[in-house]
Amino acid sequence: MFFLKPKFKFESLKSDHPVFGYMVEYDSMDGVIEAARKTKAAGYEAVEAYSPMPSHELIHVLGHKSYLANLIFCGGCFGATLGFTVQTFANVVHYPWNIGGRPDFSWPPFIIITFELMVLFSALTATFGMILLNGLPRHHHPLFEVEAFERASQDRFFLVIHSGDAKFDMQDTKTFLSGLDPLSLAEVPKV
Numbered sequence: 001m002f003f004l005k006p007k008f009k010f011e012s013l014k015s016d017h018p019v020f021g022y023m024v025e026y027d028s029m030d031g032v033i034e035a036a037r038k039t040k041a042a043g044y045e046a047v048e049a050y051s052p053m054p055s056h057e058l059i060h061v062l063g064h065k066s067y068l069a070n071l072i073f074c075g076g077c078f079g080a081t082l083g084f085t086v087q088t089f090a091n092v093v094h095y096p097w098n099i100g101g102r103p104d105f106s107w108p109p110f111i112i113i114t115f116e117l118m119v120l121f122s123a124l125t126a127t128f129g130m131i132l133l134n135g136l137p138r139h140h141h142p143l144f145e146v147e148a149f150e151r152a153s154q155d156r157f158f159l160v161i162h163s164g165d166a167k168f169d170m171q172d173t174k175t176f177l178s179g180l181d182p183l184s185l186a187e188v189p190k191v
Contacts (some may be wrong), residue, residue, distance in 0.1 A: 006021050017163035020142040020190045021046075022117070022173055024159050024182035029055055032157035034059045035180045039159065042176060046165035050149075050158040071129040079121025083114040146186045160188065 026032045032049055036058060039047050048060050087110040091097070096104045131137075143160065145148050152158055159182075161173055178185050 005075070008185070017168065017170060018190065019163055019170070020188040021076050021160050021165075021187050022164040022177050023143065023146055023186045024177050024180060024184070025148055025184040026157040026159070027155070027183055029145070029157060031182075032159055033058050033061060035159050038180055039161065039176075043167050044161050044173075046162035048160045048162070050143075050152045050160070051110065052153050052155060052157075057172070066133070068126065068129050068133060072126050075125025075129075076118045076122035080114050080118035082121070083117035084110055087113055121186070142188050142191045145189050145191065148184055156183075170186060 026034060026035065029051065032051065035053065036047065036049055040061060040063070047062060049062060051058065084107075088105070088107075089107075091110075092104045098104070143158075148156065149158065161168060161177065167173075174185065174187075
């Protein structure tokens with residue numbers, strides 16, 4: 001299941017409302033993208049979308065950004081620097097050994113280990129960064145209480161407005177979402 005990471009923090013969504021938010025269901029990507037456009041145009045900010053496949057257009061409409069690429073780049077740079085530095089200190093500072101008349105700092109043989117550590121640290125950063133940025137492990141989420149949400153990883157598309165949104169009002173938000181022509185509208189209970 002592809003989750004679009006929100007640009008807001010869940011901790012800042014504490015509210016006095018008796019619900020977590022409202023969720024609408026669509027059977028096509030175009031439907032949820034159009035609903036997201038209208039929702040953002042109406043001024044809602046705490047909006048999430050759930051889809052069985054990635055959509056760059058939906059990410060753009062919701063204004064979500066991922067910092068994973070930057071983390072992977074930093075992890076790769078750290079790994080390459082670590083590999084080159086360890087080899088330099090081992091072969092130049094701590095144990096210089098003249099083989100075949102080469103200078104002490106002969107860097108071309110260092111490239112292989114430098115490259116391998118860059119790839120290793122990039123892969124580890126990608127794995128653990130993705131897990132942490134997705135907020136995992138999370139064993140339960142209020143959306144799991146809505147039965148229709150089980151199809152989010154198969155063939156349904158969902159849009160959620162959180163009750164912590166500044167514009168959220170129980171009746172007005174429900175009326176607004178029902179006007180977006182969804183397949184279903186569900187109240188997501190707090191857990």
